[in-house]
Amino acid sequence: MELTETHTLPVPQARAWEALNDTSILKACIPGCDSIDADGENAYNVAMTAAVGPVKARFKGRMELTNIDAPHTYTIVFEGQGGAAGFSKGSATVNLEPGDEADTTTLSYTANAQVGGKLAQIGSRLVDGAARKIAGEFFKRFSAQLHGGEAAPESQDSSAEGENGGEKEEKGKKSWTAWISKS
Numbered sequence: 001m002e003l004t005e006t007h008t009l010p011v012p013q014a015r016a017w018e019a020l021n022d023t024s025i026l027k028a029c030i031p032g033c034d035s036i037d038a039d040g041e042n043a044y045n046v047a048m049t050a051a052v053g054p055v056k057a058r059f060k061g062r063m064e065l066t067n068i069d070a071p072h073t074y075t076i077v078f079e080g081q082g083g084a085a086g087f088s089k090g091s092a093t094v095n096l097e098p099g100d101e102a103d104t105t106t107l108s109y110t111a112n113a114q115v116g117g118k119l120a121q122i123g124s125r126l127v128d129g130a131a132r133k134i135a136g137e138f139f140k141r142f143s144a145q146l147h148g149g150e151a152a153p154e155s156q157d158s159s160a161e162g163e164n165g166g167e168k169e170e171k172g173k174k175s176w177t178a179w180i181s182k183s
Contacts, residue, residue, distance in 0.1 A: 007107045039062065086119040
């Protein structure tokens with residue numbers, strides 16, 4: 001799987017770099033992230049829960065930052081195990097450049113990943129779709145964090161939860177909790 005995207009961030013390059021290296025900001029922005037803990041210099045242990053189609057699992061893995069050229073670029077090398085759901089491993093090259101407008105930054109990345117186990121069996125369309133959805137939610141939350149606000153994870157949106165465990169939905173709005181629990 002390969003995923004390439006570009007996003008404009010509402011802050012100068014130095015601030016964007018700081019935020020991308022702040023584990024508390026990353027934990028708040030990565031959907032399903034349970035923890036990010038330092039494991040040596042530029043290395044982290046990560047635990048997260050993710051659902052891809054009918055497969056939902058808690059992944060534990062490690063990521064390491066390499067080829068660091070602050071505040072311009074780095075490469076994230078990652079691998080994770082999700083038990084019976086399978087595994088993932090790969091890398092992502094992240095580039096930051098001053099944006100077209102003052103006090104903005106253009107972030108571009110290219111991620112390459114391999115998946116195995118049940119994840120590989122459900123098909124690349126579902127895996128790619130889930131990866132794009134997670135990336136989209138990450139950048140929505142990340143932009144909100146950079147603006148100084150807190151982007152509440154959708155799974156904690158109490159307005160969409162009913163008495164029956166979060167399956168009640170507002171008209172036209174599906175909650176992340178309901179989507180995961182039905183998988």
